[in-house]
Amino acid sequence: MTDWLDWPFFEDEQRRLARELGEWSGQNLVHSHGKDVDAECRTIVVMLGRNDFLEHCVARGGQRPSVRNLAVARATLAYQSGLADFTFAMQGLGSGAISLFGTAQQREAWLPRVGRGQAIAAFALTEPDTGSDAARIATSAVREGDEWVLNGEKSFISNGTIADVLTIFARTGSAEEGARGLSAFVLPMATPGIEIAERIETIAPHPLARLKLDNVRLPASALLGEEGRGFAIAMQTLNLFRVTVGAAALGFARRALDEAIAFTKGRPLGDAMLADHPVTQARLAEMALSVDGSALLIARAAYEQDKAPEADHRRAAAMAKLHATEEAQKVIDAAVQLHGGLGVTKGSKVEELYREIRALRIYEGASEVQRQIIGKDLVK
Missing domain, CATH: 2.40.110.10 (Butyryl-CoA Dehydrogenase, subunit A, domain 2)
Structure with missing residues (x-):
């Protein structure tokens, strides 16, 4: 799922982060949503902090967090675990206003602890x-x-x-x-x-x-x-992290596509496999198109925010979040459909993804709000 990092929007820093976090998450993150979600979140925060991944959530050396790093991290974590993505994202959003607007005292009091996983934001x-x-x-x-x-x-x-x-x-x-x-x-x-x-x-x-x-x-x-200035602070903080919501949706969608490919290649249908059927191949093609379209919008928006942080990137960020979350819902639904009864069986990965994706179309600016942002920017 790292092919999008070969695009010119990204640099070696993001490619290295994706590789290291991908390897770590594959080895350390298991199926989430156990009986004690609070304890599970605390454990993940500590693990991410000990391995220095949460440092990407907070301002370092006076520099605001890199949106590309945040996006790559969220896409990578969401591919493996929705709960891990959630814990990472909230460390960033919860402390984001302190990174952007905090006094030296406020930043010193909280950002190092948040970045080390010693305080939850x-x-x-x-x-x-x-x-x-x-x-x-x-x-x-x-x-x-x-x-x-x-x-x-x-x-x-x-x-x-x-x-x-x-x-x-x-x-x-x-x-x-x-x-x-x-x-x-x-x-x-x-x-x-x-x-x-x-x-x-x-x-x-x-x-x-x-x-x-x-x-x-x-x-x-x-x-x-x-x-x-609270409203402006809230909106600027949300704008910083809005693209990353789309990145999380991208991680979910990529996992759903991979699960669908693997399942259909191993599922007998008549004298062949489900993946050999033209209808299946057409569905997989549509899913891949949605995934790459979202990746392009996310990469562009994250790149623009990093390269010109003081400019107005609301429309690009809104497009990235809107497209990625709406299309991820469709991709995951298609994966569930291809799995048949197994797709709605509690405990299957696509069933987990189906539940995880829905909230992303609502939080940090619902899809309807993103459409308003885009439309107003077009006609202003």
Whole structure:
């Protein structure tokens, strides 16, 4: 699955990362989704940290994370384990705003620990009544002397049950100010007043939670970036990692295609194998076309973000995420169909992929939001 790395968008650094991480994940990652997903995620974070792979998630030497490295790592991990991809991605997204906007003190306090797998990070933006419309956030942060006091709820927070630190977004201005009234904070989970109000179960088990904040007090130094710039911080962080969601989908799709090829080549049909049937070959061709189309869009978007980080790459990133996640859903569905009854049997790889892919079309900007981003950019 490394043939896309031969394209001119990538350099030796990404090829080496793919080779090393591919070998390591093949030897160390097993079928995920056991009985204790929290413990499994903690174990994977520690393993990734000990082998220096999480260093790609955080700013190093004052440099922002490489989007190409993140994309290659996520595609490689997703090919092997959806849960491993999840843990890697959340270390990046959860600490991304600190990498981009944190003070020297904030970066020194958290980024080395996140990069070594010694602290688990989370990104707390979504609320029970706000999903894609983040400007309507209701969680409040009120300044009292040298402290901020936070009250409210956050929902569907990845790593919410196991996180050590949150990048959390709250309203410091009035509701009428909308997006201009939001600010970002660095919130250690050990802070008094935070409650895991609900564990959220999904079709692909992950450590998701609804969090309740009751008079959570933070020092003034917990403010991340400038007051009132929270929405911009959230959007820039999401833009940095959006392409990598498509890369994870690419990893899932490539695995589904490989599983389908292997299965059909070994499945008897009449006097030949299922793979010898023209209908099967046509289906596999369509799957391969989707996979390579996604890979091209991801490679372009990641390359552009690395080479010109200050430019506006929202349209390319939105195209990469939209195409890769939507097409991966189709590729995996086709793989399930080719497997027949075995494709929907619990425990099979394609059944696992079928459950894993669905959320990627929703989180970090649903497909409908990506279409709006692309359309607005085209007509502005």
